Amino acid sequence: MKPVRSTEPVSPAEVAAFRHFNRYFTRRIGALDDHYLGQDRPLGEARLLFEIGDGASLRELRGRLALDAGYLSRMAKSLEAQGLVRLTAPAHDTRLRLIELTPAGRAEVREQNRRADTLAAGLLTSLTAPQRTELAGALATTQRLLRLAGITITLVDGATEDARACLDAYAADLDARFPEGFDRTDLVRPQEVTGDAGAFFVAYEEGRPTGCGALRTLEPGTGEIRHVWVHPDARRLGLARRILTELERAAVEHDFTVVRLDTHAVLTEAQAMYRASGYAEIPAYVDHVYADHWFEKRLGPPPLRHDRPGGS
Template identity: 55%
Template sequence: MEAEQIEQIRDFNRYYTRRLGLLADQYLGQDRPLGQARLLFEIGDGCDLRDLRARLGLDSGYLSRLLRALEEQGLVSVDAHPDDGRVRVARLTAAGRAERADLDDRSRERIAGLLDGLDAVQRDQLLAAQQQIHRLLRLATVTIEHVPGAAEQARECLRRYAAELDERFAEGYDAAALTPAAEVTGEQLLACEDGRPVGCGLWTHLEPDVAEIRHLWVAPEARGLGLGRLLLERLEQGAAADGVATVRLGTHTALTEAIGLYRRGGYREIPDYSPSPYNQLAFEKSLQSS
């Protein structure tokens, strides 16, 4: 990344935080800073403190201080979960719910004021740009790591993958067709967003210099980010680094999104090479020329 790109992003961040009033101790005119106001929004109808920490990326000490301040204001209560005393749950009091409603109204008024200076076309352009920024920033924070074939998070991804195929295929899908952990002779990738698995894929050797990519999947909540293409590229890179010259893959005609991804990625259709009944279309790509 070029230094100029970094500075442009820093400049945008400074402008955006100032314009939205994120630097003030009284966010949106309420008698509290942004951190406390954000907690009122996130707690909603009740939230496990562990989920709050993970969702907001806060350490336990800082979260405790924020919650204590809100408790002292009578806006939040923190109690043990009724089914598990080890779990602490934060809930808004009646005063907290009223304060959150006021916060929502103030926030909407502030945004409406910002948009009021733009015409309809410009507003649409702004919203489209924000959506693109959101997608790209989410993709930038997704981690992709190599995991063993038997890694539980990866197997859970594969179970979700199988369950989705069972719904989408007219003939259903038998989870027994999933590649056993012991047959992952290449590598398996796991994609996580905020610590939650949102995608997977693997490749395994067919011949010394030929590999097959299998079970490339992105969770519904992470689709539209470009994660499928990124996983596919990482699998290809890993196979090429291992001396693989050609990769193949099979897919079902119902998976139109996957077919489009493979064609855009440089795969060409070939005769069927696999005994899998779910591989109704077969593709191949030379890694030497890619």
Template identity: 75%
Template sequence: MEPVNPAQAVPVSTEQVAAFRRFNRYFTRRIGALDDHYLGQDRPLGEARLLFEIAESAAGVSLRALRSRLGLDAGYLSRMAKALETQGLVRITVHPDDSRLRMVGLTPAGHIELKEQQRRANALVAHLLGGLTDSQRTELTESMTTTRRLLRLAAITVDLVDGASESARTCLDAYADDIDERFPEGFDKSDLVRPHEVSGDAGAFFVAYEEGRPVGCGALRRLEPGVGEIRHVWVHPDARRLGLARRILDALERESRRRAFDVVRLDTHAALTEAQAMYRACGYTEIPAYVDHVYASHWFEKRLRG
């Protein structure tokens, strides 16, 4: 499965790459990421960050989960965890129900160390921001919020998967639960597309992944020669307001063009006003009903060729 690259239509310029790398070099140097004694403590940034991530779960966390969350090599993560254990800051155990999982949690000394780490980190940031006016601080924090949002979106992949895959069914179940709460009449899962409708020659199913976790989906199926139908465009609540729905829609439209569809159609519920606004903004035109669908109040189409 190849990830759908949103930059395919517009290549990334060398100037944009250079600017990104220039900022990265400055920022990592400015916060002390290159220092072997991050924040003046006796460990590099990697170990300090690992200490923070372990503390996020009060009951402890598996090394496997940490590896997935942080995108670290298994050997590198294991060495860092062992170093923290040697310092008496974490305790590594075997999961009581699964001997294959190694669990790691903070010791009392680890909690004390983390508290001091947080104090020093806050002091560093306060010192940096202290050189700016209040309006400049607001501008900087707003810019960082935008940067984080766009970096999250850039890191999400949108992959073509089989309609019967676990990721596809997980997303559809979450989609159904979500709209069941939003539709006044509720939602019957029998209305969901069947795997055979969105696989192979019949259609396609895309899943958006963030750090290995499905956070969105969209389906495409063939209605008639030259006409496709888009169904179940959904984004997990945690990943909304990033622009991900448009990414998924773009992937579905590109797949429609690849399948030589001249037109794509879709319908949506009256309660989904934000979806209606997105479709209009993406060039979809409202049309008369093309199908009798119990949950449809608005019908749209978009011409992809000519």
């Protein structure tokens, strides 16, 4: 299973702008200093202390921070030697390592937060109130787009654990939103969305499934998009639109020239996304208990296939 990548090339100017901002920002906040925020430790250890919070496993922290296991282990042991954290192994799984802050560690995190707040306030003081508002908005946009950029969308077998977990969450979400509830028997079956029959995509953020979408064959030349869903924590990033784009690409690869879908009346945000993505509302093409609106989009011609007789 490989992550799906955008086919649009990144320009050298875009790469240069991103790297220039990284260099400026890391220098400006002192990320390169071995005594980050004036404390006796580099940024890596300071960040690890912050992320431990009320306690976590090293496995969880490794995934969250995208750290090498050996590097994380060395930092944890260094902090333990300094009396700032406590490492333990639960009785039910001695292979799992848990890490928690000691009283000294909690005191250091409080001081770290105080110094970080002071640094941020100092940077913002020279700006006017409108400029600070503009900067806050720009930072929110930057964070949203960086989160979206960090999410991978992967084509998976419809029977995988992650695919079914996403569908379970999708069903629970709709059951809470639909006045009539939602019957899980309406979910696609794995064989409908795997291989030649269709496609199933799972979106991953930091290794965790955070969205999905399905494509199945409706009739020759026509595909149907089902179950486009994003976890509530990842909504308003533009992820649903990315999933929809991948489903359309898969439809073209399956030689579908048309894709159709339906949606419930309460899902107004979904209706708006489909219209903005070039879908036109059409009469009902199927009798579906949860459908109030039906949409269709015509796709470009399928790519040439060199393995077909007569292909060029």
